[in-house]
Amino acid sequence: MAKRIETRLVLINASFKQNLSPLYSCMLLAQAFTDLLALADQSLLRETDHDLLSKISITLVQCCVRVMVKQSNNGSWEDSVEQTSYAVAVLSEALRLCCFQDLHHQLTKMVGAAVHFLVNAPPASSVDYIWIEKVTYMSPFLTQSYKLAALKLGIRSEDHTVGLPAKVSQKYIGLFRQMPLFSGVPEWQLHASNIESALFSPMCRTLRLEIFSRKDMEEDKYFDMIPFIWTACNNYSQAFASANFLYEMMIVSFLNFQADEFMEAVAGHHFKHNISGLRRLIDEICLGDAHSVPFSLSAPPTVTTIDVPEDVSGPLAGFVSRLLQHPAVTGASAWDQKRLQQELRVYLQAHVTQTEDNARLEQCGAGAAATATADTFSHWVRTTSADHTSCPYAFAFVSCLLSSSSTYGGGRGDECFPTASQKYFAESWCRHLAIMCRMYNDIGSIARDAAEANLNSVDFPEFACAGPGEHLARKKDELFKLAEYERARLNDAQQWLEGEMLRKGPLQEANKAKLAVWRVFRDVTDLHGQIYVVRDIASRIKPTSNGHTGTGLNGGN
Numbered sequence: 001m002a003k004r005i006e007t008r009l010v011l012i013n014a015s016f017k018q019n020l021s022p023l024y025s026c027m028l029l030a031q032a033f034t035d036l037l038a039l040a041d042q043s044l045l046r047e048t049d050h051d052l053l054s055k056i057s058i059t060l061v062q063c064c065v066r067v068m069v070k071q072s073n074n075g076s077w078e079d080s081v082e083q084t085s086y087a088v089a090v091l092s093e094a095l096r097l098c099c100f101q102d103l104h105h106q107l108t109k110m111v112g113a114a115v116h117f118l119v120n121a122p123p124a125s126s127v128d129y130i131w132i133e134k135v136t137y138m139s140p141f142l143t144q145s146y147k148l149a150a151l152k153l154g155i156r157s158e159d160h161t162v163g164l165p166a167k168v169s170q171k172y173i174g175l176f177r178q179m180p181l182f183s184g185v186p187e188w189q190l191h192a193s194n195i196e197s198a199l200f201s202p203m204c205r206t207l208r209l210e211i212f213s214r215k216d217m218e219e220d221k222y223f224d225m226i227p228f229i230w231t232a233c234n235n236y237s238q239a240f241a242s243a244n245f246l247y248e249m250m251i252v253s254f255l256n257f258q259a260d261e262f263m264e265a266v267a268g269h270h271f272k273h274n275i276s277g278l279r280r281l282i283d284e285i286c287l288g289d290a291h292s293v294p295f296s297l298s299a300p301p302t303v304t305t306i307d308v309p310e311d312v313s314g315p316l317a318g319f320v321s322r323l324l325q326h327p328a329v330t331g332a333s334a335w336d337q338k339r340l341q342q343e344l345r346v347y348l349q350a351h352v353t354q355t356e357d358n359a360r361l362e363q364c365g366a367g368a369a370a371t372a373t374a375d376t377f378s379h380w381v382r383t384t385s386a387d388h389t390s391c392p393y394a395f396a397f398v399s400c401l402l403s404s405s406s407t408y409g410g411g412r413g414d415e416c417f418p419t420a421s422q423k424y425f426a427e428s429w430c431r432h433l434a435i436m437c438r439m440y441n442d443i444g445s446i447a448r449d450a451a452e453a454n455l456n457s458v459d460f461p462e463f464a465c466a467g468p469g470e471h472l473a474r475k476k477d478e479l480f481k482l483a484e485y486e487r488a489r490l491n492d493a494q495q496w497l498e499g500e501m502l503r504k505g506p507l508q509e510a511n512k513a514k515l516a517v518w519r520v521f522r523d524v525t526d527l528h529g530q531i532y533v534v535r536d537i538a539s540r541i542k543p544t545s546n547g548h549t550g551t552g553l554n555g556g557n
Contacts (some may be wrong), residue, residue: 018132019131034093034097038096041163061195067090075115076117091110098164103188106188185236193232194232212258226254260390324340340393342396347387377460382431386431389438391434408513432493438529
């Protein structure tokens with residue numbers, strides 16, 4: 001078996017130059033990695049790196065899921081006998097994996113449909129110029145060989161004996177089914193994404209308390225939902241962003257929640273009588289010193305001019321350093337690095353402004369938004385409120401990831417959005433997305449915000465309306481209408497951005513892949529907002545000794 005694995009790995013390396021079909025590479029990878037896990041199960045590997053085996057399992061599951069979602073209604077892949085045969089080989093490997101046991105019925109159904117297509121395929125479907133030499137060519141001999149192999153695999157009964165079962169929780173499936181984004185998605189696809197997310201969860205959990213300790217916080221009920229959100233949106237859009245990208249964004253997502261918690265429960269509490277000191281601390285960490293001199297991105301930020309406890313400065317500096325010193329960030333263009341630095345500072349400062357507004361609201365009483373802040377709702381929701389959703393700084397972080405990645409036309413210090421038009425439309429797109437998400441968030445957290453004196457959109461006098469019986473319902477309806485307005489503007493900005501990026505040129509294909517990643521980012525952000533409408537997922541601070549609940553959260557992506 002070891003020799004067979006080695007041969008397949010060599011073929012995988014050469015497959016992109018030999019065959020035009022991605023399914024061919026998937027087949028070789030699935031066969032090699034399943035055999036590798038089988039050897040690990042039997043303790044036949046000299047050394048077993050648990051982290052490596054986890055990454056192999058994720059890659060293998062992604063390979064299988066991405067083949068599953070591409071099957072056509074007639075049971076084929078691309079109406080091709082040979083490519084359908086490759087896919088059957090992949091699905092037969094999925095049937096060997098323990099983690100796919102709950103999808104056994106779906107897998108056998110898909111294999112059965114594929115076999116039916118192969119048996120009844122018209123002659124034209126056997127003509128497929130997918131092999132590469134000096135020119136592309138087809139081989140009737142190879143097509144027939146792969147077809148016979150697929151028909152034999154279709155009756156194999158070695159089911160779910162390889163690898164460890166994934167610890168999959170089903171509790172979010174029903175919630176996701178309620179979301180408009182997934183209303184038309186087959187339930188098995190959500191289950192498949194859930195299996196994939198279960199393999200990411202242990203890797204994320206090892207970093208869960210690396211920066212923020214979450215002392216005195218209730219259980220982070222959002223934590224295990226985060227990997228599922230990213231895998232479900234990635235598979236829904238069929239963008240198929242890399243496993244590394246998904247992993248990095250899962251980390252950023254839970255850090256966003258933790259940063260929200262920290263800014264209110266720890267930093268906000270310590271500096272409640274010295275807000276200007278907290279602002280100076282943020283500037284020193286984000287910009288280098290209290291005089292706003294940019295620090296070198298080659299060295300981690302340090303705090304030298306403000307005397308604060310380590311449990312405040314340490315996590316803040318660690319959070320900023322984790323983002324600004326990320327290898328993909330330091331490898332990005334100078335423009336994208338600077339934008340991340342700026343947006344990260346704005347994000348943290350927006351939390352301070354929100355803390356000030358909340359304090360004034362608590363003093364003035366409910367419905368006193370006009371006293372809590374001098375802003376109009378329209379200006380507040382586009383600035384302070386949108387900024388502390390984390391969407392703008394996360395957008396800048398993704399821009400750095402794409403700028404430094406050769407997969408998306410970067411890797412040479414190229415800017416993610418190189419033209420003035422692209423930059424403008426992209427920033428507009430991001431801003432509308434952040435505003436829309438904030439409005440959805442506020443619709444779902446009105447009761448909690450009222451109980452904890454958090455400034456909510458509906459607290460502004462613009463939402464005052466007559467009729468005590470329908471007062472709150474009418475406010476929600478009004479806010480939902482505005483959120484849908486922002487969705488329409490988001491769609492407009494996206495059309496303009498796509499029009500600019502998809503112009504004919506050497507970067508057109510790279511830009512297609514880049515836009516696919518941005519659609520995943522949009523869906524993830526949108527899904528967070530939709531979830532808030534149905535369920536408030538933010539953690540609360542544990543009740544204080546006097547029986548009152550501590551400051552709540554108004555954050556989340």
